[in-house]
Amino acid sequence: MSQGGAVASAGVGGAGAGVQAMRMVSRGAINFTVGLVILAILWAIGGHLIAANPKTANFAGFGLWPTLQAFPELWSMGKLQNATYASGYRLGTGLLIAIVIGIPIGILMGRVTWFRKLTDSPFQFLRMISPLSWMPITVLVFSAWDHSIIFLVAFASVWPVMYQTAAGLAKVDPAWFKVARNLGAKPWQMLTQIILPAISFDIFTGIRLALGVAWVVLVPAELLGVTSGLGYAIKDARETLAYDHLTAMVLTIGIIGYMLDTICALLIKRFSWHRGDL
Amino acid sequence: MSNSAAVAVSSMRARSANALGHAAISVGYFIGGLALLVAFWWLVIYLTSKDPSLSQFASFGPVPALKSMLHMWETGHVQKALVASGYRLGMGLLIAIAIGVPIGIIMGRSKRFRELSNSPFQLGRMISPMSWEPIAVIVFAGWEPAIIFLIAIAAVWPIMFSTAAGLAKVDPAWFKVARNLGAKPWQMVTEIIIPAIMFDVVTGIRLALGVAWIVLVPAEFLGVTSGLGYTIEDARESLEYEHLMAMLVVIGIIGYVLDLGCQALIKRYSWHKQ
16 A cells, blocks of 8 residues: 555656655555564464463463454453543543643753752652552552552653753753843743743653653553553453453553554654754 | 873862862752752651541651661661562663663664564553563463563663664764774674664663663562562551651662662763763
8 A cells, every 4th residue: 555655656756855755654664564564473473382282272362363353352342442541541641740740840940950959869869769669658648549540650750751841941042041031021921932842842752751651650550459441451351361352452552552652753753843853 | 192181180170179169069959959858758747647637647757767767677678678679670671681782783783674673663662561461470480580571571672772773873984994994793793883882772771770660669569579569568568657658768769879870871981071
């Protein structure tokens, strides 16, 4: 399909750059597909070996075919949608809180030297407290498990947002602030006209990193207590010995994570000033 | 050379007094920041536990935590947990480095491999490490290797991608020069590639450490009866909240020290010495 697209655009005879871009896209699409096909083949071979060996035949569900067959099954049971929705809500709310807290503090760190220096040691210390170790405390503080998971996600993802925002602001040419001040910009205008456009690239880089960390934290947070979400679905599949469901959920986590990461990468590209580099 | 050395020495002397002042100021900020954190912690717990119905929360405060940390150190609980977790973390990171660096080098050197491996590796990277846990427990006989596997699979991606990105930045002329001077493939690796990308490898290890640190604690919640995660879980179940807070502080300190160690290594291998 992508090859056809490249041929079609060449036939139309658009600008040379357009054709080249199309070729690059189609090349990327082919590599993308072939890479995944190779992974699938290796997986299928592994699954076949597991199923063929009588000692491990119980675990045949781990193979590629049982896993793919589990997808429609999980979908019709509604498990896939429910788990994705529950996890998506926790992830989204947690990230939102992290962004709302992280960006203002990051801007403050980037603009106020004493604040940055004073907060460095406590923030670095808090950052390196493994987020899941807060779990026993959050369970006591928040009455609902849902809130405690959202807190863990927010706590884990606030640091990359904060530090990227601060680092982005540190790179901004100080002359911009001078010019804006000389032109009579009010603090609010300074924020909306100078700071936010200048650091949106760094903010999205921070959000992408935050997403990666939040994704790591979300699954173990859902292994305990709650009865919904992707983490719970994995635990549930293991306890019911439904290995095909287990690998299907693991694959789902990978696919959703990949999609979210790709969206972040596209946003970063969109807000980058160096369009040529990417 | 002696000339530049003399200049360096004289400028160092001129700067040393200044540097001393700067060092004192940054130590002041460091301690001041931590003191503020502890004060805030104390205040939150003080205000919470003033309410009689919440008085049991007093044991979450900094003073009980500090006392229990000293006590747990004397009884050897902290050291035991650190040894157990440190072994798992170290083994996991070692495996991640042993696998991630060579694959990263191949990704950086072979365009075909990089393009083909991109989609499966990105997919693998975005599989939340702890979701491998049920599979790891089935595949590996004991919990110990399962935890090491989880840490390794969490840590391998940053190391791999950072190594590949580092190699992409290396001036291609270096390889040409080395080839023209008759470097064998092995020498190419040890004389050109490794020194050129050490900075990026260590940067990757720092990122990997961050992720491994996140994964370690929940991995130890289940199955094992040693390590930092287990100690937290144990403190919670026995309602010893001062132990819980003490372990939280220990985790923060160890993580901070490990991160600082990585930062120092990154600085050491950076070409832009500043």
